[in-house]
Amino acid sequence: MNTSKRLEQALKKLYTAFHHNKLNPECCKQCAVGNILDNTDNWKYLSDSHGALELNYIGKVHQALGRKFNGYTPLELLKIERVFLNACNYKLPLHYKNEKPKNPTDKDVLFNGLNEVVKFLCYLDNISNVMDYTKLFEFENDKPKYKLVFTN
Known part of the structure; x- marks a missing residue:
């Protein structure tokens, strides 16, 4: 499967963050977008509320100038973060009074968030969800329809 450079880089960063406990939905540098953007928080100045889809003036x-941050437009970044927070069970926009998971850094919570983010990133690049494993179990005449290929 061919992926874009931005998708490949984003997946590597999210994978690394997840496995090195550097993924935190409540930290602008360690959330999904913060990790995609090399653990910077500059993206938070694109909107007035964490988890909102409305771009502020900046x-x-x-967006109007066509700027991209590690391949993603400002609006795409806000959408990615919204998908992540929603899948982690946050009521948006992120606010200390709104509902949130009891343990935001629980691996199951983070996995649910990342699963939805990966699906969304694939959608943005118009490719099949790389996390979709259902094809592995399709069969024809009692034989696997697709061959499982392992890479180094």
């Missing part, structure tokens, strides 16, 4: 300027 975000609108960057």
Whole structure:
């Protein structure tokens, strides 16, 4: 499967963050977008609320100029973060009074968030979800329909 450079880089960063306990939905540098953007929090200035889809003035300027951050537009970044937070069971926008998971850094919570983010990133690049394993179990005449290929 061919993937874009931005998708490949994002997947590597998210994978690394997940396995090195550097993924935290409540930290702008360690959330999904913070990790995609090399653990920076500059993206938080694109919107007035964490988890909102409305670009503020700065975000609108960057979007209008066609700026991309590690391959993603400002609006795409806000959508990625919203998908992540929703899948981690946050009520949005992120606010200390709104509902949130009891343990935001629980591996199951983070996995659910990442699963949805990966699906969304694939959607943005118009490719099949790389996390979809259902094809592995399709069969024809009692034989696997697709061959499982392992890479080093």
